[in-house]
Amino acid sequence: MVESFALRKRLPVSNMSAMKIAVCVKQVPDSWAEKKMVGGVLDRENVDAVLNDLDEYAVEEALRIAEAHGGNEEGGPHTVTVISMGPDRATDAVRKALSMGANDAILVTDAALAGSDALATSAVLAKVISDGGYDLVICGTESTDARMSVIPAMLSARLGWAQLTFASKVTVDPAGTVAITRVTEAGVDEISAAFPAVVSVVEKINEPRYPSFKGIMAAKKKTIAQKDLAAVGVTAQAAWSQVKDATPRPARAAGIKVSDEGNGGEALASYLAEKKLI
Amino acid sequence: MSTVLILADFSGDQITKTTAELATAGARIGAVTAVVIAPAGKGAAWAEQVKEGPVTSVVVVESADFVSAGVPAVADALAHVVKEKSPAALLIASHAFGKEVAARVAVLCDSGIITDAVDVAADASATQLVFGGSTTVHSQVSHGIPVITVRPNSIEADLAAASPAIENVTVVISDAAKKAKISSSQPPVKGGRPELTEANIVVSGGRGTDGNFAPVEAFADLLGAAVGASRAATDAGWYPHSHQVGQTGKTVSPQLYVACGISGAIQHRAGMQTSKTIVVVNKDPEAPLFDIADFGVVGDLFNVLPQATAAVAAKKG
Ligand SMILES: Cc1cc2nc3c(=O)[nH]c(=O)nc-3n(C[C@H](O)[C@H](O)[C@H](O)COP(=O)(O)OP(=O)(O)OC[C@H]3O[C@@H](n4cnc5c(N)ncnc54)[C@H](O)[C@@H]3O)c2cc1C
Ligand SMILES: Nc1ncnc2c1ncn2[C@@H]1O[C@H](COP(=O)(O)O)[C@@H](O)[C@H]1O
Numbered sequence: 001m002v003e004s005f006a007l008r009k010r011l012p013v014s015n016m017s018a019m020k021i022a023v024c025v026k027q028v029p030d031s032w033a034e035k036k037m038v039g040g041v042l043d044r045e046n047v048d049a050v051l052n053d054l055d056e057y058a059v060e061e062a063l064r065i066a067e068a069h070g071g072n073e074e075g076g077p078h079t080v081t082v083i084s085m086g087p088d089r090a091t092d093a094v095r096k097a098l099s100m101g102a103n104d105a106i107l108v109t110d111a112a113l114a115g116s117d118a119l120a121t122s123a124v125l126a127k128v129i130s131d132g133g134y135d136l137v138i139c140g141t142e143s144t145d146a147r148m149s150v151i152p153a154m155l156s157a158r159l160g161w162a163q164l165t166f167a168s169k170v171t172v173d174p175a176g177t178v179a180i181t182r183v184t185e186a187g188v189d190e191i192s193a194a195f196p197a198v199v200s201v202v203e204k205i206n207e208p209r210y211p212s213f214k215g216i217m218a219a220k221k222k223t224i225a226q227k228d229l230a231a232v233g234v235t236a237q238a239a240w241s242q243v244k245d246a247t248p249r250p251a252r253a254a255g256i257k258v259s260d261e262g263n264g265g266e267a268l269a270s271y272l273a274e275k276k277l278i
Numbered sequence: 279m280s281t282v283l284i285l286a287d288f289s290g291d292q293i294t295k296t297t298a299e300l301a302t303a304g305a306r307i308g309a310v311t312a313v314v315i316a317p318a319g320k321g322a323a324w325a326e327q328v329k330e331g332p333v334t335s336v337v338v339v340e341s342a343d344f345v346s347a348g349v350p351a352v353a354d355a356l357a358h359v360v361k362e363k364s365p366a367a368l369l370i371a372s373h374a375f376g377k378e379v380a381a382r383v384a385v386l387c388d389s390g391i392i393t394d395a396v397d398v399a400a401d402a403s404a405t406q407l408v409f410g411g412s413t414t415v416h417s418q419v420s421h422g423i424p425v426i427t428v429r430p431n432s433i434e435a436d437l438a439a440a441s442p443a444i445e446n447v448t449v450v451i452s453d454a455a456k457k458a459k460i461s462s463s464q465p466p467v468k469g470g471r472p473e474l475t476e477a478n479i480v481v482s483g484g485r486g487t488d489g490n491f492a493p494v495e496a497f498a499d500l501l502g503a504a505v506g507a508s509r510a511a512t513d514a515g516w517y518p519h520s521h522q523v524g525q526t527g528k529t530v531s532p533q534l535y536v537a538c539g540i541s542g543a544i545q546h547r548a549g550m551q552t553s554k555t556i557v558v559v560n561k562d563p564e565a566p567l568f569d570i571a572d573f574g575v576v577g578d579l580f581n582v583l584p585q586a587t588a589a590v591a592a593k594k595g
Contacts, residue, residue: 150381162457240390240421260577265585
């Protein structure tokens with residue numbers, strides 16, 4: 001302990017404990033868009049696609065972690081790499097993360113990945129992550145399309161890295177430890193681990209920055225390494241769960257609407273009684 | 279007959295109603311074994327709470343690691359039991375903890391996973407409501423042991439008394455599952471009200487309460503309801519985060535959802551739009567939540583709710 005502390009003190013600040021941080025982001029259909037199933041998978045072609053908004057918090061947190069310890073741009077010691085698996089047009093979502101301030105990106109695109117489930121996705125992401133030699137991987141808690149909330153735990157299991165998920169607060173010591181406050185329905189936990197670790201962050205953790213004009217311009221010149229499965233070095237695994245059928249449910253129609261003219265509460269009580277809800 | 283495993287669901291030291299729901303769904307597929315994963319010293323006390331629902335046996339695993347390492351340790355132990363019993367399916371409650379345990383078990387057992395099922399059939403296929411409840415899908419796992427997380431409160435539980443045989447199993451938790459250390463845990467503060475995801479009725483308040491939840495709580499208490507909140511209300515610190523309903527809060531599907539002073543942003547709707555009946559009180563007639571309300575009152579919640587509370591009380595006699 002004493003020795004490594006002494007060693008760290010002697011290092012010049014510029015290359016002191018450089019952290020390699022990865023952020024996993026997904027491109028998803030716009031929350032407002034009407035979504036349809038076609039042939040057992042979500043029709044992604046015919047809807048507007050955006051960066052999963054919960055992943056913006058992950059990008060923001062990665063940048064803040066780097067900035068709190070010397071930064072990731074203009075000679076700063078750390079790097080923030082965006083990792084995504086998705087079709088060609090997912091470059092838009094990746095570019096947005098870059099325009100917020102991440103350094104570079106890896107996008108895995110391959111026709112064989114269409115229709116992947118979470119297990120297949122996590123296998124591909126885990127390979128990219130383990131090859132990249134990262135200290136920390138930061139994810140959102142959920143993608144707003146599939147809403148599974150499983151990828152961060154799967155990544156931790158596949159990589160054998162610490163799982164620090166549902167973080168409402170992250171504290172990092174660049175020398176190699178990370179601590180979080182986990183908030184779920186089961187309560188509040190304080191958890192810590194040594195690098196490398198998989199972290200997921202809840203939306204209460206920060207307020208994601210808007211890309212500045214400068215950031216948008218800079219992002220145009222940043223590298224997005226687009227790789228197919230051969231380049232990643234994995235083979236596609238077929239999805240292990242299938243949608244057998246999908247039926248649109250009748251849209252919820254507006255029912256009775258009354259204006260309170262002094263007896264709105266009574267009308268409400270009568271409605272509940274009539275529907276045998278009380 | 280084949281075996282089905284369920285992960286007995288606990289909140290603090292207390293078994294939840296969801297456990298019997300999982301057993302009820304599991305019994306359609308095979309004989310149900312409930313796995314109780316308990317902190318060291320609590321195995322017996324937890325196991326004896328498995329006394330409702332079609333459960334034939336209980337497997338108890340005890341370890342201090344479940345408290346100090348959390349989800350990864352629980353998943354390790356559960357995967358061990360799954361490999362030993364080769365069940366026809368594994369059912370787990372669909373909340374943050376349950377989904378993460380399921381995710382890791384799926385990886386450890388090379389098995390397909392389905393989350394947020396609202397129903398499970400005898401062939402272990404699952405029904406899900408996706409895209410904000412706008413589409414019903416039926417899904418099936420095609421590889422390994424189907425790992426399915428089931429939404430609390432969506433399957434009617436068979437509450438017949440059970441007297442399962444109890445088996446104790448020892449599992450050595452891997453080092454990989456112990457890399458993160460939990461130094462402190464604070465259970466959610468429980469009031470006297472029902473649990474949000476288990477309640478038949480939920481009364482929620484939003485920014486329109488302006489921080490005064492008293493009329494919302496009074497109405498909820500009269501109906502025996504749980505109290506929910508929009509993110510605007512939890513962010514403002516008016517109500518604990520554990521009561522937030524929506525995309526980044528809890529998903530509820532009660533018989534009756536009463537939204538007071540909540541506009542109906544898509545993130546809020548994501549957590550409540552599969553409720554059977556939706557009632558909205560909002561002073562803005564244009565509030566988007568009215569579009570999906572079965573009954574809406576355009577009015578001030580501070581007038582409408584107290585009057586509704588008095589009127590319901592009078593009807594109840
Ligand atoms: C990533 C992300 C995740 C999110 N997750 C969630 C989530 O899980 N859950 C969630 O709820 N939100 C979530 N949100 C926030 C969501 O977008 C809305 O901001 C939020 O739901 C608004 O809460 P509200 O309806 O209470 O407030 P507002 O939208 O401000 O609406 C208040 C309503 O109260 C009415 N009102 C005011 N006074 C009265 C009165 N006296 N009587 C009657 N009516 C009155 C007003 O007419 C208005 O319609 C999320 C947002 C983001 C970006
Ligand atoms: N295709 C993907 N590419 C990169 N990251 C992903 C992908 N899918 C999910 N993630 C990450 O995993 C988190 C949880 O997603 P999910 O388990 O799909 O709900 C997201 O917030 C992302 O950070």
